[in-house]
Amino acid sequence: MLLKARICKRAYEAPLTAMSEAVDYVALLTAVPSVLVVGDESFEFSLGLAEAAAARGKSAGRWLCATAYEAAPVDAAAATRAAELGCLGAVVRQGVDATRLEGMHLCEPSIQVDWIPPPAFGAVVFNFPYVVVEGRRPRVDDNRELLVKFFASARRVLRPGGLVVVALARGQGGTPADATAGTRRDAYQNSWRILDAAARADLVLAAAGPPQFPGNYAPAGYRRRGADRRIADSYVKLSVAHVFRPEGSCMPRHAVEFAHDLSFWLPAAAAVDEAFAACPAMAPADGIDDAFAACAAAAAAAAGVGLLAATRTDAYACPTTGRHARTYRAVIASGRRACSKHRSSVVALEITRCAHEGLRFVPRSYANEGGGPDD
Numbered sequence: 001m002l003l004k005a006r007i008c009k010r011a012y013e014a015p016l017t018a019m020s021e022a023v024d025y026v027a028l029l030t031a032v033p034s035v036l037v038v039g040d041e042s043f044e045f046s047l048g049l050a051e052a053a054a055a056r057g058k059s060a061g062r063w064l065c066a067t068a069y070e071a072a073p074v075d076a077a078a079a080t081r082a083a084e085l086g087c088l089g090a091v092v093r094q095g096v097d098a099t100r101l102e103g104m105h106l107c108e109p110s111i112q113v114d115w116i117p118p119p120a121f122g123a124v125v126f127n128f129p130y131v132v133v134e135g136r137r138p139r140v141d142d143n144r145e146l147l148v149k150f151f152a153s154a155r156r157v158l159r160p161g162g163l164v165v166v167a168l169a170r171g172q173g174g175t176p177a178d179a180t181a182g183t184r185r186d187a188y189q190n191s192w193r194i195l196d197a198a199a200r201a202d203l204v205l206a207a208a209g210p211p212q213f214p215g216n217y218a219p220a221g222y223r224r225r226g227a228d229r230r231i232a233d234s235y236v237k238l239s240v241a242h243v244f245r246p247e248g249s250c251m252p253r254h255a256v257e258f259a260h261d262l263s264f265w266l267p268a269a270a271a272v273d274e275a276f277a278a279c280p281a282m283a284p285a286d287g288i289d290d291a292f293a294a295c296a297a298a299a300a301a302a303a304g305v306g307l308l309a310a311t312r313t314d315a316y317a318c319p320t321t322g323r324h325a326r327t328y329r330a331v332i333a334s335g336r337r338a339c340s341k342h343r344s345s346v347v348a349l350e351i352t353r354c355a356h357e358g359l360r361f362v363p364r365s366y367a368n369e370g371g372g373p374d375d
């Protein structure tokens with residue numbers, strides 16, 4: 001059945017919440033067998049991480065692979081840090097594209113044999129990704145695309161059960177973990193939509209919160225060179241670290257909820273009774289709304305996503321034909337499987353199909369206000 005469901009412009013209905021736990025990079029990353037850091041232009045983060053790990057008795061050797069996009073060190077300080085990282089045993093690479101990690105020879109051939117046989121990193125870290133576009137300022141779509149391609153690539157070099165960590169300035173990710181009292185309801189749609197990007201790679205948000213970076217690190221990418229360090233420090237305070245894990249390995253946190261309004265003509269009463277007789281499991285205890293909710297719950301469970309609500313929002317009787325119509329709002333979010341806007345639309349259509357086939361509801365057609373499936 002080709003039917004477009006109407007997706008609510010508001011990305012989520014739940015009260016916005018700023019409740020989030022701090023993300024301690026050193027604790028998180030020293031607990032995994034190997035770490036790939038990408039886009040670390042200045043190597044400040046990687047060096048801070050290696051030093052903090054050393055203070056805990058963990059060597060960077062056979063554990064840390066630090067990389068930058070730029071073909072060569074951006075300045076003398078970056079070159080010095082790269083050398084220091086090498087002395088601590090880390091593998092350091094320039095010219096590594098975070099969207100094309102698979103197939104790259106990130107590790108020394110000599111140590112590949114007994115170290116990380118790529119693809120197999122316990123964690124991939126990208127702090128403050130930001131597209132570099134020749135000749136023009138980057139647009140929000142450029143950064144959305146960078147995230148989509150990065151997650152897809154990182155997933156391919158991730159060990160089973162590994163994690164992907166991305167720090168963003170507050171508001172860029174758009175999840176409830178970003179929210180403050182002043183956050184608009186449409187914040188997610190206007191954001192870089194990090195949950196959608198990760199969900200496309202079957203990754204769910206396992207934790208998000210203010211980052212606790214190692215040592216003295218402050219995000220160099222967002223501070224003008226030579227500028228007052230307090231500017232960089234303020235970015236740290238206002239940033240959000242996101243920790244993603246493969247779907248099925250953890251409970252999703254800070255899920256973005258996608259609300260779909262699904263509208264139907266009801267069948268004549270006799271047809272409803274007939275449908276319930278054919279499918280007793282669908283028989284409603286309290287009426288047809290419960291039957292619809294059961295139908296929606298079954299479709300969401302089969303898809304592995306969460307159904308947070310399936311409630312009637314409107315009832316209408318046509319004065320000329322006497323036909324009855326109802327509209328239900330299905331609120332869908334990550335569950336066992338990660339939920340992108342696109343996947344939520346697929347589930348909404350599946351709910352529609354189940355209601356049509358199981359309850360003989362007749363779907364009414366709608367324009368998709370949300371635009372394309374991954375809009």
Ligand SMILES: C[S@@+](CC[C@H](N)C(=O)[O-])C[C@H]1O[C@@H](n2cnc3c(N)ncnc32)[C@H](O)[C@@H]1O
Nearest residue numbers: 039040041069097098127128129130219220221
């Ligand atoms: C805002 S800076 C952040 C730098 C560093 N991660 C930090 O926290 O200070 C954005 C970084 O993203 C890098 N970047 C952009 N596109 C990339 C790509 N495709 N692969 C790897 N790095 C990329 C840029 O080179 C730049 O260093």
